[in-house]
Amino acid sequence: MQSIQGILEFVDQIFVNLSSWFSSQLASYLPEWAVTFVMMFATVLVLIVFGLASIIWINIFERKIIGRIQDRYGPNRFGPWGLLQCVADMVKLLTKEDVTPSRADRLIFNLAAVVPIVPTFMILAVLPFGRGMVATDLSIGFLYIVAVGSLGTIGIFMAGWSSNNKYSILGGMRTVAQMISYEIPMVLSVVGVLLLVGSLSMVSIVEAQGQWRLPFIVLQPLAFVLYFTAAIAEVNRAPFDLPEGESEIVAGYHIEYSGIKFAMFLLAEYINAFSICAIATTVFLGGWQGPILPSWAWFFLKAYALYFVLIWLRGTLPRLRVDQLMNFAWKTLVPLALANLMVTALVVKLVPQYSLVGAIALLAANVVIIVCIAIVKYPRWRQDKREVVLVSRTPTPQTESS
Amino acid sequence: MLGFGILKGMAVTLRRFVDTYVGDLRHFPRRYASGPVYERMGIRERGAFTIQYPEVKVPMFPRYRGPLILLTDPETAMPKCIACGLCERTCPTESIKVTRAEEKVEGQNVPATYEYDMNTCMFCGFCVQICPSDALGHSPELETGTYSKGEALMLNLEQMLELGRKHAPGGVWPVEEKEAQPS
Numbered sequence: 001m002q003s004i005q006g007i008l009e010f011v012d013q014i015f016v017n018l019s020s021w022f023s024s025q026l027a028s029y030l031p032e033w034a035v036t037f038v039m040m041f042a043t044v045l046v047l048i049v050f051g052l053a054s055i056i057w058i059n060i061f062e063r064k065i066i067g068r069i070q071d072r073y074g075p076n077r078f079g080p081w082g083l084l085q086c087v088a089d090m091v092k093l094l095t096k097e098d099v100t101p102s103r104a105d106r107l108i109f110n111l112a113a114v115v116p117i118v119p120t121f122m123i124l125a126v127l128p129f130g131r132g133m134v135a136t137d138l139s140i141g142f143l144y145i146v147a148v149g150s151l152g153t154i155g156i157f158m159a160g161w162s163s164n165n166k167y168s169i170l171g172g173m174r175t176v177a178q179m180i181s182y183e184i185p186m187v188l189s190v191v192g193v194l195l196l197v198g199s200l201s202m203v204s205i206v207e208a209q210g211q212w213r214l215p216f217i218v219l220q221p222l223a224f225v226l227y228f229t230a231a232i233a234e235v236n237r238a239p240f241d242l243p244e245g246e247s248e249i250v251a252g253y254h255i256e257y258s259g260i261k262f263a264m265f266l267l268a269e270y271i272n273a274f275s276i277c278a279i280a281t282t283v284f285l286g287g288w289q290g291p292i293l294p295s296w297a298w299f300f301l302k303a304y305a306l307y308f309v310l311i312w313l314r315g316t317l318p319r320l321r322v323d324q325l326m327n328f329a330w331k332t333l334v335p336l337a338l339a340n341l342m343v344t345a346l347v348v349k350l351v352p353q354y355s356l357v358g359a360i361a362l363l364a365a366n367v368v369i370i371v372c373i374a375i376v377k378y379p380r381w382r383q384d385k386r387e388v389v390l391v392s393r394t395p396t397p398q399t400e401s402s
Numbered sequence: 403m404l405g406f407g408i409l410k411g412m413a414v415t416l417r418r419f420v421d422t423y424v425g426d427l428r429h430f431p432r433r434y435a436s437g438p439v440y441e442r443m444g445i446r447e448r449g450a451f452t453i454q455y456p457e458v459k460v461p462m463f464p465r466y467r468g469p470l471i472l473l474t475d476p477e478t479a480m481p482k483c484i485a486c487g488l489c490e491r492t493c494p495t496e497s498i499k500v501t502r503a504e505e506k507v508e509g510q511n512v513p514a515t516y517e518y519d520m521n522t523c524m525f526c527g528f529c530v531q532i533c534p535s536d537a538l539g540h541s542p543e544l545e546t547g548t549y550s551k552g553e554a555l556m557l558n559l560e561q562m563l564e565l566g567r568k569h570a571p572g573g574v575w576p577v578e579e580k581e582a583q584p585s
Contacts, residue, residue, distance in 0.1 A: 067450075068423070069418055071418055071421075071451075076454075316415040
């Protein structure tokens, strides 16, 4: 028993031990400040390499699942079961001609391809991938994520504006409108959780869930749904992919991009989609906490399960219209998030921390909110006094038959 | 309640997703639909039935209008073509050139040359319909692509007769059933 626990502990802490071993090896050659510098650099390098490498399987994962949902097989040509499709795509994108439109704003056009990808990697820095596996445990972790996450908007708007193309500027404008609208419910829904924790640090959010012995999805189910919905809109994925709605505005903000610059946008989108799943895992699903399996395995299991839901939603729902998008954000998500925040604040003040009573009270509060919303939003539950007027269909004009 | 529609839709897509794996398991060793086209299209079949084209080829339908072939009568081993030139005259894109041989063979006119230009042919099939001796047909060939225009797509008499012997050994096109005479 002791030995099994020892092995589990070893596997659990393997990356942390590796890092400390590496730094102790460095300490014998370098002064202390240099070790710190190199270790920071190495951590950043590991995160960036992880981010870039994860595209390989995220991409194939997504395309296979979307294919299966649509009764297709998805890519199955290159490599075993088509698993190397991403390599082929990358080679194709890298060898493509890199076109800059003649009337485009050259500097901003080229810069805009790099800007959206920077914040996506910056978000990875504060995510606890496992017990003790966090690049920097910022005390303002979630605030940092919100602040950095909204930087991506600027890159997309730069791309939209500098391309000098009517479709791309429409896409850019839509992005700005959408991201600003959806940031509010996204942040407000997490504030409820932050009230429960009493800290903004991602690590303490995970630890608080350990102390409650429940993931926050049980205590804050409504907040989870709100966060996930708003976050999908925040990273411009279906069904909220209006900025790149190919049936309306061709490809939106990246219409003029080709080759490697286009790949950068794609990269940013995929890593962003992964990081919202990772944030949702940390905040609502208990992060790296879980029995038996090593902590990092639990984290990735949960994050990729959420990513599956993301793909599943993409395969199910059609794209929203612009007015529907705005109505949904301001008339449904924001009021719901505010109601959730108020009720949570009240309940947290009344019930003791880390207790079963508290958990039940929070759950009950959520149920009350959901029932209230259902009564308000769902007309069949209240007496509908409106008269239904049946309008007979106008006869369709008959065409002359020969 | 609000959101039930979304959940219902997600149930549908999840079912499609699982069904493809059920279908794969049912035909276990073979992962993809192969052989007959309708193998995986039955009423009880589930999942994906994509035919993996370059490896698995669907047999063309008997009336598929491919490149032209010249038919040979299997009994006399003579081309059925009587070199009347109707096909040449009816061709909308002027893709056919026929010349008649000076001498008759066993009392029948035979073509001396027959040039068929697939570059301009649009596979309308007028020539096949109008042919008085039913000497023309279509080959079921699907992959007629070449790397260059010009000579590669020009067929002469011998090549067309050869293709006819290959694709319609009975000397009749369509191969399965005789085309009904237009009334």
